[in-house]
Amino acid sequence: xxxxSQKPSRDICQRGTSLTIQCQVDSQVTMMFWYRQQPxxxxxxxxxxxxxxxxTYESGFVIDKFPISRPNLTFSxxxxxxxxxxxxxxxxxxxxxxxxxxxxxxxxxxxxxTVL
Amino acid sequence: SQQGEEDPQxxxxxxxxxxxxxxxxxxxxxxxxxxxxxxGRGLVHLILIRSNEREKHSGRLRVTLDTSKKSSSLLIxxxxxxxxxxxxCATDPGGTSYGKLTFGQxxxxxxxx
Numbered sequence: 750x751x752x753x754s755q756k757p758s759r760d761i762c763q764r765g766t767s768l769t770i771q772c773q774v775d776s777q778v779t780m781m782f783w784y785r786q787q788p789x790x791x792x793x794x795x796x797x798x799x800x801x802x803x804x805t806y807e808s809g810f811v812i813d814k815f816p817i818s819r820p821n822l823t824f825s826x827x828x829x830x831x832x833x834x835x836x837x838x839x840x841x842x843x844x845x846x847x848x849x850x851x852x853x854x855x856x857x858x859x860x861x862x863t864v865l
Numbered sequence: 866s867q868q869g870e871e872d873p874q875x876x877x878x879x880x881x882x883x884x885x886x887x888x889x890x891x892x893x894x895x896x897x898x899x900x901x902x903x904x905g906r907g908l909v910h911l912i913l914i915r916s917n918e919r920e921k922h923s924g925r926l927r928v929t930l931d932t933s934k935k936s937s938s939l940l941i942x943x944x945x946x947x948x949x950x951x952x953x954c955a956t957d958p959g960g961t962s963y964g965k966l967t968f969g970q971x972x973x974x975x976x977x978x
Binding site for chain 1: 898915
């Protein structure tokens with residue numbers, strides 16, 4: 750497995766502002782992902798954070814709204830830009846760890862964001 | 866829409882009873898993973914079952930996979946109050962989408978002492 754930390758753990762923000770969430774892993778990993786969990790809902794993949802190239806976004810998510818950085822193999826950031834109350838969610842990063850021939854995915858503790 | 870559908874949406878049982886949660890999915894998968902989430906916190910990885918496996922055990926957990934029916938089940942035996950949480954299945958399609966998990970809607974399990 751891996752030890753994953755996220756900062757901040759929670760925040761309350763005003764609409765129109767931006768928040769950058771950090772994700773740190775205790776070992777080098779190839780694949781890192783960002784997910785969103787809206788209140789009372791399941792998780793939805795936002796994007797794959799690629800090291801050395803632009804992130805790959807899923808349908809419904811765009812770089813201008815959710816810019817992602819991946820400067821090395823242990824760290825990534827997700828920015829939620831120009832926030833609105835609809836962005837209130839838990840944001841989670843995850844990493845893929847290979848166990849034999851298959852990958853298991855482990856999640857950070859999440860960042861609970863409330864937008865007023 | 867979410868590929869995975871889980872039932873029941875909520876399950877309430879007494880301590881010591883068994884809890885069974887089901888997950889269905891729509892497309893082919895490389896593996897399926899089960900997670901637990903306590904009170905909106907981070908996800909805890911419970912178990913991974915590969916597409917060529919039919920059953921897997923880990924402690925009090927038993928997972929089955931039926932790829933012909935595109936379904937999986939998670940059985941928790943001898944439940945404890947500490948098992949109270951939301952449980953999610955997540956499918957990994959593999960191939961060029963390796964690691965891009967699609968989550969089910971989850972089952973809220975409440976275990977009464």
